[in-house]
Amino acid sequence: MCASALETVGLDPDVGFMHRDRPGRVSLALDLAEELRSVFADRFVLTLIIKKIITEKDFEIMENGAVYLTDDGRKKFFAALQNRKKETITHPFLNEKTEWGVVPYSQALLLSRFFKGDLDSYPPFLWK
Numbered sequence: 001m002c003a004s005a006l007e008t009v010g011l012d013p014d015v016g017f018m019h020r021d022r023p024g025r026v027s028l029a030l031d032l033a034e035e036l037r038s039v040f041a042d043r044f045v046l047t048l049i050i051k052k053i054i055t056e057k058d059f060e061i062m063e064n065g066a067v068y069l070t071d072d073g074r075k076k077f078f079a080a081l082q083n084r085k086k087e088t089i090t091h092p093f094l095n096e097k098t099e100w101g102v103v104p105y106s107q108a109l110l111l112s113r114f115f116k117g118d119l120d121s122y123p124p125f126l127w128k
Contacts, residue, residue: 001033001101001104002026002029002030002032002033002036002104002108003026003029005029005032005104005105005107005108006028006029006032006108006111008105008108009105009108009109009111009112010112011028011108011111011112011115012028013026013027013028013029014026014027014028015027015028016028016029016030016031017031018030018031018034019031019034032104032107032108032111033104035107035124035125036103036104036107036125039125039127040084040100040103044080044081044084048076048077048080053076053080054069054073054076054077057070057073058070058072058073058076059073084100085099085100085101086099086100086101087099087100088100089103089127091103091106091125092125092126092127093110093123093125094106103125107124107125110122110123
């Protein structure tokens with residue numbers, strides 16, 4: 001989501017600040033995702049577990065000790081993710097209603113505007 005959002009606003013997702021540039025690594029996209037990780041990804045996964053949408057039955061342990069979601073678990077995960085991305089919030093900086101799925105684009109656009117000099121500073125996504 002973050003890499004395509006950055007490309008859409010004309011930024012190179014490979015050139016980051018916090019993550020070291022490496023061939024094939026979308027460092028700027030990882031930087032952007034880091035600011036959204038706790039408010040979107042972490043809360044989302046915890047909600048799946050707390051509400052028992054994903055349970056122990058949705059995981060399988062491989063012979064080498066790796067743990068994977070089962071096919072049913074992946075279906076539940078992605079269905080819940082699509083629903084989550086449709087939920088509406090009020091963007092803390094823009095003060096406009098937007099869907100969670102559009103937040104990476106909004107932040108990429110704000111970053112682009114900062115680079116162009118339209119904003120004095122980049123407003124990070126600060127969610128309560």
